[in-house]
Amino acid sequence: MKKKIIIIGGGITGCMAALYIDKKKFDVSIYESKNNLGGVLSDFLHNEDSFLNGVQYLDVNTKWYSEIKKFFKGKLNEFSHNYGSITESENSMLFTNKFAVPAFTNVDLNLLNNTIKKNLNSRISLYPKKIANFLNLYLKKFNISSKKISWDQACLLHIGRVTILDELKKLKKLKMQNKVIDDIYAIEKKNFLNDQTFNAALPNKGYNNFFDDLCKILKKKKIKIFLKSKIKPLWDNGKLFLKKDDKQIFSADHIIWTGNPTNLIKEILNKKIDSFPLKIVQYSANIEKKVENFYAQIFSTNSNFLRFFSYKLNNKSKISVESIYDRNEINIKEKINTLLKNINFNYQLTDEKIFKNLSVRFNIVTKRDEKIFNELKRKALNTNLICGPWNIYSRNDKIIYFKNIIDKL
Structure with missing residues (x-):
């Protein structure tokens, strides 16, 4: 009898997980709360016109893209x-087309040895005063406390690294000597990549059309897709059950939870994440x-x-x-x-x-959230629940995470 696998969440991560599971000839289903697949990869519509809903490029250089590209010949623009970036304060404005990070000039570089990764505030404190003051002022408009945010969440806020445009040669040298400097400062890609280009892709007709096509492809492979599905998790004696639309209750050999974990955490741990x-x-x-x-x-x-x-x-x-x-x-x-x-x-x-x-x-993760995610993963060990990597920002890393798990099923 085939193993039965259920995926909660119909974004690109859930869709790729379904394709990987299909290769193993398992019975696989996707449950998505919205009326279409895609998750954050979507368009917003105005009458007959459409626009991308945020900057959401597909990374051409990833393995999963090469696997899905074959289904969309002539439909993707590579x-x-x-x-570039703009770094703007009350008294200055600096634009660069070489970096997508905060950029500065006239900053005295300090050689740092502190490696304590306590929180985002401790990361910012590693910078010279001019940069640290700017980043703290910048974060105020998000109405979040850098002391509560994880060190790694700097990447999600696009401040994982900064650069000093008139000290690039010095930065290059220091980055080779000091791991902390390497982690928090950026230099031009030509200094560490043979191929300096970042190849990306967008669907010619937008993401809504792209996922409509992908939905048809998945169904042809006998992958079952349930849209507009209100799913409630039920935890009973170390096993996860699902209640659909407040009616049908069912389970599976494995349930892969790629979507929002709020209700899952509430059901299993009786806790609430911060979810700024x-x-x-x-x-x-x-x-x-x-x-x-x-x-x-x-x-x-x-x-x-x-x-x-x-x-x-x-x-x-x-x-x-x-x-x-x-x-x-x-x-x-x-x-x-x-x-x-x-x-x-x-x-x-x-x-x-x-x-x-x-x-x-709701994708800013606090230190407290990370502890809750880890507690849930421990609780899910040796059960039918497979937790998502909710503290990971990179789409590619999320897909690799699930592929590695699926390969072992």
Whole structure:
């Protein structure tokens, strides 16, 4: 009799897990709460128009991409990815098209030996005062305490590394001598990669269309997909059961939980994770200009903007700006035009209509959350529950994590 495997969560991680399980000829099902697969990889729609819902590129250089690419011949746009960053305070603005991290000049470098990875605050304290002060001011707009956030969450906030543009040669030397310097400072990729390009891809018709196609592919492989499924976890004597739509109760040989673990943790541990909510608004517009795929991280202490990206979708040139939501935000077109000027985009919005899309994100992990995740994993040992790597940011690392587990089933 075939092993029965259930996957909770229909994002790209859950879909790839299903494909790996299918290779082992197991019975596999995906349960997704939304009315389509994709998770965070999605588009937002306005009438007949659509825009990417955030900067979500597919990494061409990963093994899982090469495995899924064969199903989408002619439907993916691969490109050499360009990026940059703005580092802006009350008295200065610095743009670079060589880094996507906070960038500084005129900073005295200190040689550091402290290796205590206590929290994000201890990581920031390793920097010279000018950089540390800026990062602490920058984090204030997220309304989170750096003392509560994990050391590794710097990557999720895009401050895993910073750079000093006029000290790159010195940084290169220090990075080879000191592990801490290597961990928290960035230098140009040409110094450590033979291939300096970051190859990425986007679906030509957007992620909604991409996952509609992927759903059909999975079904052809006899992978069962249940959309709009309200799943409640039930823990009974060391075994996980699932209750669907408050009616049907069932289980499986293995249940892989790739989605939000909030209800799972509440059921098994009777605990609640911190889950800092971050309300994001995205401003998007169609523009009359041929664009390349480009994004810029925005590190500003006097603006709500977080990221800018330009791209093509359905043969239309588009720009989008992500921002922390502020109900009192005004003069948005003027602010976007200032941003376009600062990144040398050579375009100004005039009569273009700006479309807004709101979303809430819960992916900032605290030190307390990490302890809860580890407690749940210990509880799940030798049971039918396979926990997700909820403290891992990289999509590629998440997929590899599940593949390694599936290979041993």
